[in-house]
Amino acid sequence: MVSGLSGVSPAAASPTDAAFNSSTGMLNVNHASYLSKHDIVYNRPNTDPKYGLTVGNGRTGAMAWQNNGLSMQVSGVDTSQQTAFGAGLVNLSTTPALESGYSTFQQRLNLYDGTLTTKYDNNRTITVMGQPNSEVMGIHVEDSRSGVSAITLDLSLWDVANLGNNGDVPNMDTWRTVSTYADSTGAGISRGQADPQNFGYTLGATVEGASYTARVVDGRKVRLSITPDSSYTIWFTASSRLNAPSHNSVAEAKRALAAAQSAGYTNTYNSYLNWWHAFWQKSFVQYSNGSREADYLENVYYLSTYMIAASGYGNYPAHFINGVFRSTGDATKWSNSYWYWNQRDIYNSFLASNHADLMAGFNKLYSRNFDALKAYTRTRYNVDGIWVPETMGWDGNARGTVNSDYTNNIWSTGTEAAYNMYLQYTYTNDTNYLRNTAYPFMREVAKFYQAKLSFNSSTGKYYVASSHSHETYWNVPNAITDLAAVRTLFPLAIKASTQLGLDAGMRPQWQQILDNLIAYPSDSNVYLPHTPPISQTRNNENVAAEIIWPYDLTGIGYPDQQKAINTWNARPFPYGNVWANDAIQAARLGLGNQTFQGLKTMLQKYQNYPNGMTSNTNGVFEYLGVHLAATNESLLQSYNDKIRVFPAVPTDSTFVGKFSLLAKGGFMVSSEREAGEIKYVGVRSQYGNAARVVNPWGTQEVRVRRTSDNAILTTSTAGEITFNTAANQVYVVERTAKPLSNYTSTQLTGTANQGMKSLAGTSSTLGSNGTADPMVNNTALTYDSNWYLTTGRGYGDYNDDTHHSNTVNAAASYTFSGTGVQYLSERNGDMGTVDVYLDNVFQATVNLRVDGARQAQQVVWQKQGLGSGSHTIRIVNRSTAVGMVDALRITP
Numbered sequence: 100m101v102s103g104l105s106g107v108s109p110a111a112a113s114p115t116d117a118a119f120n121s122s123t124g125m126l127n128v129n130h131a132s133y134l135s136k137h138d139i140v141y142n143r144p145n146t147d148p149k150y151g152l153t154v155g156n157g158r159t160g161a162m163a164w165q166n167n168g169l170s171m172q173v174s175g176v177d178t179s180q181q182t183a184f185g186a187g188l189v190n191l192s193t194t195p196a197l198e199s200g201y202s203t204f205q206q207r208l209n210l211y212d213g214t215l216t217t218k219y220d221n222n223r224t225i226t227v228m229g230q231p232n233s234e235v236m237g238i239h240v241e242d243s244r245s246g247v248s249a250i251t252l253d254l255s256l257w258d259v260a261n262l263g264n265n266g267d268v269p270n271m272d273t274w275r276t277v278s279t280y281a282d283s284t285g286a287g288i289s290r291g292q293a294d295p296q297n298f299g300y301t302l303g304a305t306v307e308g309a310s311y312t313a314r315v316v317d318g319r320k321v322r323l324s325i326t327p328d329s330s331y332t333i334w335f336t337a338s339s340r341l342n343a344p345s346h347n348s349v350a351e352a353k354r355a356l357a358a359a360q361s362a363g364y365t366n367t368y369n370s371y372l373n374w375w376h377a378f379w380q381k382s383f384v385q386y387s388n389g390s391r392e393a394d395y396l397e398n399v400y401y402l403s404t405y406m407i408a409a410s411g412y413g414n415y416p417a418h419f420i421n422g423v424f425r426s427t428g429d430a431t432k433w434s435n436s437y438w439y440w441n442q443r444d445i446y447n448s449f450l451a452s453n454h455a456d457l458m459a460g461f462n463k464l465y466s467r468n469f470d471a472l473k474a475y476t477r478t479r480y481n482v483d484g485i486w487v488p489e490t491m492g493w494d495g496n497a498r499g500t501v502n503s504d505y506t507n508n509i510w511s512t513g514t515e516a517a518y519n520m521y522l523q524y525t526y527t528n529d530t531n532y533l534r535n536t537a538y539p540f541m542r543e544v545a546k547f548y549q550a551k552l553s554f555n556s557s558t559g560k561y562y563v564a565s566s567h568s569h570e571t572y573w574n575v576p577n578a579i580t581d582l583a584a585v586r587t588l589f590p591l592a593i594k595a596s597t598q599l600g601l602d603a604g605m606r607p608q609w610q611q612i613l614d615n616l617i618a619y620p621s622d623s624n625v626y627l628p629h630t631p632p633i634s635q636t637r638n639n640e641n642v643a644a645e646i647i648w649p650y651d652l653t654g655i656g657y658p659d660q661q662k663a664i665n666t667w668n669a670r671p672f673p674y675g676n677v678w679a680n681d682a683i684q685a686a687r688l689g690l691g692n693q694t695f696q697g698l699k700t701m702l703q704k705y706q707n708y709p710n711g712m713t714s715n716t717n718g719v720f721e722y723l724g725v726h727l728a729a730t731n732e733s734l735l736q737s738y739n740d741k742i743r744v745f746p747a748v749p750t751d752s753t754f755v756g757k758f759s760l761l762a763k764g765g766f767m768v769s770s771e772r773e774a775g776e777i778k779y780v781g782v783r784s785q786y787g788n789a790a791r792v793v794n795p796w797g798t799q800e801v802r803v804r805r806t807s808d809n810a811i812l813t814t815s816t817a818g819e820i821t822f823n824t825a826a827n828q829v830y831v832v833e834r835t836a837k838p839l840s841n842y843t844s845t846q847l848t849g850t851a852n853q854g855m856k857s858l859a860g861t862s863s864t865l866g867s868n869g870t871a872d873p874m875v876n877n878t879a880l881t882y883d884s885n886w887y888l889t890t891g892r893g894y895g896d897y898n899d900d901t902h903h904s905n906t907v908n909a910a911a912s913y914t915f916s917g918t919g920v921q922y923l924s925e926r927n928g929d930m931g932t933v934d935v936y937l938d939n940v941f942q943a944t945v946n947l948r949v950d951g952a953r954q955a956q957q958v959v960w961q962k963q964g965l966g967s968g969s970h971t972i973r974i975v976n977r978s979t980a981v982g983m984v985d986a987l988r989i990t991p
């Protein structure tokens with residue numbers, strides 16, 4: 100198995116052609132065929148909910164797997180506080196079963212169409228799709244088999260008695276109260292109907308194209324019994340009370356389902372395709388190389404974009420753990436607030452990918468709570484300004500922050516929120532948004548810092564007496580995050596207030612602080628997280644590197660670039676968590692090889708499931724968002740108002756990079772790099788601002804050509820070229836000696852993927868082949884408490900990671916289909932014994948201890964000749980010495 104797209108040969112580099120379209124100002128791409136090579140394909144039925152493929156319409160989504168037909172866990176963005184609760188299960192089953200009597204199977208997540216299609220032979224096709232701009236999804240069935248005697252669609256809930264208050268819910272009783280309906284309109288289940296904050300939802304369904312009857316099965320299940328037909332559509336919804344007229348989710352569910360039924364499958368399906376197709380037209384990225392490793396990274400780029408966008412258009416942002424894609428029932432973690440550190444990872448890439456509406460949804464969580472935050476700041480600090488809690492509830496509350504030693508003294512979140520609002524303005528040129536939303540928030544955060552900074556009259560310097568350097572260093576002087584926050588925010592507040600003609604009296608005070616702010620804590624080589632001595636470490640954040648990203652205060656060409664590189668190289672927790680933004684910072688510093696390796700490392704550690712998702716419980720979507728941002732930043736940077744193309748790509752001579760991405764100022768920038776050569780820089784000006792482009796060819800002479808009439812605006816050998824633009828005009832920056840006209844015109848296309856993909860040197864895969872991959876990494880097992888994952892071990896373990904435990908009776912288990920299983924572990928002098936059970940029957944006590952050198956990837960127990968079917972292996976630690984799991988090898 101090669102890394103990248105298995106079974107598809109890589110496209111040869113074509114340094115003599117170019118895909119730039121001078122009319123549109125973007126690359127000429129056949130998006131349908133190009134994205135098809137990134138479809139996620141299962142060529143055998145998946146029965147594990149954790150591996151379920153994800154499909155959504157922006158407000159409602161589902162994870163799908165095979166369990167007595169098609170099963171899905173459904174969730175909605177706005178159905179509960181931080182979507183802490185799943186909406187329920189949807190199961191479609193037939194008699195005889197959908198999965199009976201077939202010879203070929205394929206399930207495809209089609210990214211371009213946004214659909215999930217499951218095919219059994221040529222006579223059963225189930226397509227899951229959605230209705231755009233609604234909370235309605237659909238299941239369209241084409242089943243031409245004769246003899247189908249029954250079809251049922253069940254909606255069900257888990258045991259609500261087990262609900263925990265992880266969603267910042269004032270009254271749990273209303274969420275434990277379930278109501279149902281079954282009538283001529285369909286059937287549904289409701290929860291949260293008396294929630295005082297107007298959350299709550301109804302999971303409802305109806306049928307188009309076939310007759311049916313509806314009934315309540317029990318207190319948490321309803322059923323539609325559908326008269327067998329060769330073609331029909333099931334419409335289902337997770338209608339939220341929050342968005343329903345009069346907050347009546349039952350009435351809204353019935354209305355929404357009736358509207359979808361009336362519009363009909365064909366019209367709704369076409370509208371849905373058009374919605375997703377328009378989404379993908381907004382930008383483009385190619386990131387590939389000869390070994391196909393970069394191609395795998397590109398696949399994750401498009402899959403991540405889809406999964407985040409499929410849950411990104413609600414009234415509230417998709418939560419970094421819960422989103423709309425889960426398979427864990429109502430179980431969740433860390434859900435009592437939106438952590439800004441985690442949420443920023445999910446959303447911050449979407450300005451560059453030309454989806455400001457996604458960033459706007461995130462920003463709205465904070466701007467809509469302007470009054471609540473201002474009032475809370477007055478109560479807590481007696482300051483007329485805005486302090487933003489790092490862990491903020493949907494209603495602007497700070498309970499998750501002030502009740503936590505980790506977060507209760509973090510100040511810098513306010514700047515991050517204000518800065519992202521300002522960035523939204525810089526990409527959209529929306530002056531009304533700047534005047535009415537972004538600048539007022541910026542001003543109030545600046546006022547907070549102005550009031551909270553201390554002043555040393557003997558040195559004439561402003562400083563921070565005591566705050567948290569984020570979660571890692573508590574109550575320390577001169578947290579670098581706060582100094583960076585001031586240096587980021589205050590110049591922009593001055594600039595915006597000047598532009599808008601507002602608050603002229605505040606500008607001198609802000610400038611006075613900027614001119615006299617204490618320097619960043621540092622030694623001669625690196626920046627430090629706060630003024631020494633360095634405090635006890637409480638979390639694994641690389642705080643000193645925050646000045647690189649997201650505060651945007653240093654990078655390529657800055658006087659302190661080398662010091663910033665030293666700081667990044669010396670960071671104490673490289674890729675230390677699922678939200679680690681190391682690769683983004685590497686890109687900002689121009690470290691192309693490190694960016695590439697960082698993208699791989701994050702996937703090796705955290706992309707554990709073939710649907711692209713993770714087993715890590717600290718977050719589900721952050722590493723996907725980091726992947727997007729790091730990829731974008733490696734191809735295009737404009738954070739300092741300079742357009743810089745390919746600033747951080749690998750030195751691999753086979754690397755091919757192509758993109759159409761959005762730069763600050765509203766410039767759609769396109770460029771192509773093959774065989775080490777950058778061909779051109781295309782710029783489509785959306786608003787007529789002046790453009791500043793870093794010469795990608797050093798001191799070679801370049802010219803700026805307007806494509807509408809081929810007029811040459813300027814010629815220069817300077818390192819940077821600035822030129823005026825007109826709105827909706829396209830410009831090309833090209834070498835005088837080798838202009839764009841030297842290249843033949845081409846269109847970028849692709850070939851549809853048909854199988855599993857793998858990332859070389861890791862256990863990360865996407866999709867599945869018809870025959871199961873025999874190797875199962877330790878991260879795929881289910882562990883009880885007291886097991887610990889260690890990564891980057893360097894001992895030769897499979898995927899370079901293991902799980903271990905020192906606790907007696909700590910157990911790990913895995914259910915597989917096959918005729919044999921091997922258990923792989925290290926053996927070493929500090930290790931003890933484990934018991935192995937198969938299908939709940941004791942098999943052996945295995946001694947992992949060995950004298951001498953450590954041994955890796957050892958088959959310490961195996962069993963062959965099992966009956967074909969499902970089996971469960973359980974490994975139980977039997978001593979306080981180390982018990983370990985590296986991997987399993989399954990015999991089909």
